[in-house]
Amino acid sequence: MATIPTSAAVSHVGKIRASNQDSGYLGRNLYLVADGMGGHAGGDVASHIAAQRIAEADHPYATPEDAVAALESALIAANGLLAETVFDHNELTGMGTTVSALARVHDKLALAHIGDSRVYRFRGGELEQITTDHTFVQRLVESGRITPEEAAVHPRRAVLMRVLGDVDASPEIDTAILDLQPGDRWLICSDGLSGYVTEEKMTQVLGTIRTAQGAADRLVKESLDHGAPDNVTVVLVDIDDSDGASGAPPIFVGSAAHPLTFGKEEEEVRRPIRLPTLLLHPLKAVPPEDAHFEPESESYLDELIEEDRRRAIRRRILWGVGVGLAAAAIVLAGWLGYRWTQMHYYVGVDGGNVAIFQGVQQSIGPISLSHVYQTTSIPVDDLPTYQQEAVEATISADSLRDAHDIVDRLSAAAGD
Template sequence: MAISGKSAAVSHVGKIRANNQDSGYAGRHLFLVADGMGGHAGGDVASAIALKRIIEADKSYASAQDAEFALQTALLAANTMLAETVFDHAELTGMGTTVSALARVGDQMALAHIGDSRIYLYRDGLLEQISADHTFVQRLVDSGRITQEEAAVHPRRSVLMRVLGDVDSSPEIDTTILDTRPGDRWLICSDGLSSYVSDDKIAATLGNFPGTKDATNRLVRESLDQGAPDNVTVVLVDVGDGPDSSSNPPQTVGSAALPLTYEADSARRALRLPTLLLHPLKSAQHEDSHFEPESEEYLDELILEDKRRALRRRITWLVGILLIIAAIVVALLFVYRWTQTHYYVGANGETVAIFQGVQQDLGPISLHSVYQQTSIKLEDLTPYTRSTIEDTISADNLDDARAIIQRLADSTDG
């Protein structure tokens, strides 16, 4: 695979949303994705403000540690700018944004991350998620309350525990430094990609499309093919043998590529987060699914809600299992009653008897019993007749069985 040390950024509004609240940037040394939230309360504004502040850190650094510190400082500065913007524009209350950023310094990458946008590393045909999702369901997974499979379909999977915005004046930023080498492909994306395109499909795309721009376009196309209900933004960085800066000119995509405006109309009325958090489907003004809890009280409420949901799921499964068992029991009873309408003549020890039921057994359950014992002895019958009785003779009904017994009795009398 030919790697040229290039980068590319693509952002698409998706097939459902009216505006793009994502922002992406592929610069000389810095690469990032910001996924805004708040719907008409300013998600597009939040991601644009954060990106424009953070890209001031797109410069050469003496060490990866310096780059790591610069990224952390830039994210905290962007958080302050968002809080100040909300103070000046109350209609934007509740806006926030995720940020996932990379800064390349030589053969190392400095990372800074908050929220649920993701950073992946594709190396030697394998895709690895580097960042950790700061979501409510990920906290449940980490605590062992639910599995990763359950998290993927959890109704609260988009609830964020950490974002940049006007909620926390000093949010916790994940930072780290990792080694990189020629041939590595670093992918940053919003959840518009990771929530709808599997890791296996992402890895296959990165493996099949060596061109940086081609790969980013294909990843966005994969999301669109899944319906793309959310904005999708992809930034791809291919590490080459050359300098630690990208050979492409800086590129900004998404809401940050447009003029920054503050619309003080009825569509941007302030929305309180607790109401949105607990009743997201009832808030007609809000078109996003990302929320930030304002206190532990709301986190506790979410945990209680999750427990209630788990209890309802267990009750549903239990009722379903009981109904299946009841159906099996009814079917067995029906089959048993049907067998008891049949009769046959056979040997019961050394004599002949009429049996009710059928010759077969259902496991340990016998489907036949002696209905009438006769005084006809097997030794009094001809060898052929005795063999026939031992093999049993089926009767159409009870009267037919009695007629067979009468013929046997007549033959012995004769």
């Protein structure tokens, strides 16, 4: 962790990962975050190589167009270097990294972006996401197939459609030139922050904590408070009235801040989740699925969309079956309960005469659970007073035969 006067860079391994596969760079004119993928196969190596190579483009530029061209060239060069590294170290096959980079040129920012790390602008109390995620679920959101809320829990949310690595010799890089205003705060972060801390909370932090270092530290703490299943890296740049270049020495954080090593004696393992974290954050504090690349061809994308459609259909079918089974269980329970009530009898009054009722003396809303089984010819008024009161209050019977026995006794009493 380190600072310069109006900027800060912080990287944390998180509470579950065993190593930090993120890298961040805070330079004089250039700022970036790289989030490596490939797990123990080399995500940390990928972000380290990319960050170190792209940081070589950290020097003044005459125009923002020159800066954009330099950033794009640096990302392509890093991509080639990653491919060469995989060629020399086959065990790293499949490694890659996202990169989101900004270069300041006077009152402009040059941007280069690939993957799902993000650039945000905080201006006038409002937070705006500047970059677009190069992910499968973002494609689904853009096509209207799912909502952003559904994307956050989608089973393929870890599928990246564009990365730097040994997967594409000429990856497509998003570039842009952006206006600056004094008072702006520019946030670059890995998905260890954006995937677990809401934009509302980020807005609150950026709007209330004055110093860049304090705000960056608080953003990382928010991720840790949500269980921090993934590495989290934050680079925060405050824009003042100066011309931009910092006199402070550049700094790296995360994997790029340490010597590069290839291979490990044993496979990386995730640290277990502590019980308090699991109880406080049962949905967020689960080990995230490792990000991985899948090609951005239309045919393959169509296959993924079709697979997603089939999965949605299966979910609807299972949901329908579940609802149907639940409804059937309720109906069956109701029928069995009703059948049980009809095994009971009692003696009461119907139209002034003694009658046998089948069921129990309760109702469910407007539905009575008993009905007249048989009305006798015995007038209640012919019964002795105490038996009239008993019949009017109803006399429970253990069975239909018991009910008939009660009626016979009442008939005899009425005859007397």
